[in-house]
Amino acid sequence: MAQTNPPFMSGVPELLLLRLLDQHEMYGYELVRSIRKVTGEAISLGEGVIYPALHSLERNGALKSRRKPVGGRTRVYYALTGKGRQRLDRLQNDWRRIQGGITNALELPSHA
């Protein structure tokens, strides 16, 4: 039976956040800058929307956070947990499957 596709566009920020945090811990502003950089500014979010996604991932155990004072400001750094790594693997597989499906569809011959 074919797997039901997740609402993949709404899952994109989550996938990107998990993937970036798999490298090292980061705080919100740093994450937004990294998303812009790694996607070549193809994905641009209202930057504040990152926080509901981060908090939700943390609440579900995919991320952990710690406060760290830096230059007179209190940064909340996020890091991936074991559960988050599993979730990232699952999301990456889902994304690759969808990407493969769309690539196949785009490669269909068009009518002349």
Place this chain on the structure above:
Amino acid sequence: MPRPDFGGLQARLLRSGLSPRRVRRTITELDEHFDDLVDEAVANGDRVQAAERRALQDLGDVHQIAALIDERPELRSWACHHPRIAILLYPLACLAVLPAVPLIAGVTNATYVGRWMACAVLSGVVTASIMLLLQLSITLT
């Protein structure tokens, strides 16, 4: 000076059932993010007011952020998920904590309590010294 309406956002998030602690953290993170955006724009040559306008735009509409939080019920507080149990348990918890309130107040205001105690001890020593002197003067005369 254009700044996001964090006061309005705070009120809305509390009404949505988020715990005060989560609301405080969300506002703090957004506030810090806004300041980072302003600093970046200023560093890139913008004037402060222009930098703030740009930061406001980049951060996004606070109502949109609130709407996204509303879509995530897992962010709501325990009391919001179980209001009946919360109504039952909160008064009991308050009654249980009540006897410890003086102790908590003492620990919280330890500096003031310490000063007060030092003053009381000092005045006691002064009073005792005066009385001792009086007693000595009576005894010796």
